[in-house]
Amino acid sequence: MATKSASVKTTSPPDFPFARPSGAEPAIEYAKLREEQPISRVKLWDGSEPYLVVNHKDITQVLTDSRLSKQRQRAGFPEMTPGGKEAAKNKPTFVDMDPPDHERQRSMVESYFSKTSVDAMRPKIQKTVDTLLDQIAAKGSGAPLDLVEKFSLPVPSFIIYGILGVPLHDLDFLTQQAAIRSNGSATATEASQANSVLLDYLASLVDKRVQHPEEDLIGTLVKEQVKPGHITKDDAVQIAFLLLVAGNATMVNMINLGVVTLLQHPKQLQDLKSDPSLARKFVEELCRFHQGSAMATRRVATCDVTYGGKVIKAGEGIIAACQSGNRDSAVFPKPDEFNLHRTFDPKDSLGFGYGAHRCIAEELAKTELEIVFATLFQKLPNLTLAIPLDEVEYSPPTKDIGIAQLPVIF
Numbered sequence: 148m149a150t151k152s153a154s155v156k157t158t159s160p161p162d163f164p165f166a167r168p169s170g171a172e173p174a175i176e177y178a179k180l181r182e183e184q185p186i187s188r189v190k191l192w193d194g195s196e197p198y199l200v201v202n203h204k205d206i207t208q209v210l211t212d213s214r215l216s217k218q219r220q221r222a223g224f225p226e227m228t229p230g231g232k233e234a235a236k237n238k239p240t241f242v243d244m245d246p247p248d249h250e251r252q253r254s255m256v257e258s259y260f261s262k263t264s265v266d267a268m269r270p271k272i273q274k275t276v277d278t279l280l281d282q283i284a285a286k287g288s289g290a291p292l293d294l295v296e297k298f299s300l301p302v303p304s305f306i307i308y309g310i311l312g313v314p315l316h317d318l319d320f321l322t323q324q325a326a327i328r329s330n331g332s333a334t335a336t337e338a339s340q341a342n343s344v345l346l347d348y349l350a351s352l353v354d355k356r357v358q359h360p361e362e363d364l365i366g367t368l369v370k371e372q373v374k375p376g377h378i379t380k381d382d383a384v385q386i387a388f389l390l391l392v393a394g395n396a397t398m399v400n401m402i403n404l405g406v407v408t409l410l411q412h413p414k415q416l417q418d419l420k421s422d423p424s425l426a427r428k429f430v431e432e433l434c435r436f437h438q439g440s441a442m443a444t445r446r447v448a449t450c451d452v453t454y455g456g457k458v459i460k461a462g463e464g465i466i467a468a469c470q471s472g473n474r475d476s477a478v479f480p481k482p483d484e485f486n487l488h489r490t491f492d493p494k495d496s497l498g499f500g501y502g503a504h505r506c507i508a509e510e511l512a513k514t515e516l517e518i519v520f521a522t523l524f525q526k527l528p529n530l531t532l533a534i535p536l537d538e539v540e541y542s543p544p545t546k547d548i549g550i551a552q553l554p555v556i557f
């Protein structure tokens with residue numbers, strides 16, 4: 148795999164996203180920029196030159212600065228791909244809104260993701276994890292199997308579908324469609340067909356809830372928001388779709404990265420096997436160390452703002468590199484060491500963003516990961532890769548870090 152030079156020119160901005168040097172490690176440019184140019188310009192695929200912010204302190208300021216907007220229709224909003232630029236023309240959901248619309252729409256579904264709601268879901272998450280692992284164990288330890296297909300993909304899919312209110316008998320079909328949509332090996336046509344299938348499915352579910360009320364998330368949206376006329380049926384479909392797709396690939400990848408990271412650190416794996424209650428600490432460190440969703444935190448200035456002595460003009464884009472902030476030694480000593488015994492305030496970790504748009508499902512995601520890693524190596528203590536660690540195939544180096552397949556034996 149080609150390694151990119153870490154040299155950072157000041158005259159012509161470097162191309163962005165930077166490439167990961169190998170495996171799951173973040174691009175080496177970040178460390179150099181943190182030292183030399185914490186706020187600098189980068190060049191995107193469309194020739195635009197937004198600012199890149201790489202230090203923890205600046206990132207938290209950017210992500211709480213009300214003069215910076217999340218509205219993708221505003222000129223200058225940094226889009227990472229042509230597909231993203233197209234998608235930005237669609238009617239937004241709360242992820243792409245500013246106050247007060249953002250809070251208004253987010254609060255319609257937020258209670259489903261509160262700590263209380265997630266704690267109440269723990270038995271269900273545990274049962275989902277146990278059932279899938281028992282099915283794997285029942286196959287016997289002979290031939291390798293793909294952990295992604297049998298475990299990492301179904302766990303988060305089954306949980307979010309349960310929250311939305313998808314009937315059990317449709318879970319496998321929808322999981323398959325969601326996988327086609329986000330799996331890099333599908334063609335653009337296949338991915339867009341899968342997108343339409345999911346949207347049509349959710350539209351029919353909204354219609355069903357209009358006829359037959361239920362207490363699930365879609366049923367509640369219909370009862371409390373659609374029927375009184377606060378949002379349209381189509382808005383409800385889009386919100387459900389956002390919740391279905393926003394964290395799915397990220398969750399799958401974080402499970403895969405967790406498995407690989409533990410196998411890369413056998414002493415820490417042993418610690419976790421001996422004391423599964425360390426799983427939450429492991430998950431906090433995992434979500435600091437690896438950034439499953441590194442390109443989400445982008446904004447555009449609505450007026451001239453000054454950061455680090457640089458004037459960012461109204462209409463200029465800003466990318467907050469949370470991945471880099473999580474490796475900032477000012478907040479996380481020895482940041483490039485993976486250490487599940489590390490102690491830090493999870494609020495300082497930027498893997499789920501920061502400020503008003505911080506991931507709505509952070510508690511759910513961490514609880515699912517905690518249950519996964521407290522259980523996986525208890526049920527399958529001999530689980531290991533069926534290929535050498537350095538043959539694990541990661542997503543392309545300029546894309547979000549991901550692992551599409553994980554052949555394992557146990």
Ligand code: HEM
Pocket residue numbers: 241242243253303307389390391393394395397398401438439440443444445497498499500501503504505506507508509511512
């Ligand atoms: C390990 C798993 C996950 C990671 C690393 C992750 C990461 C993130 C990040 C970085 C943001 C911030 C975006 C920004 O500031 O612009 C975000 C927002 C969001 N995430 Fe997650 N996420 C995960 C799981 C999930 C899951 C499971 C769901 C769905 C149930 C979800 C739904 C959302 C939504 C709806 C937003 C937008 C929040 C808002 O704008 O108010 N995420 N996530």
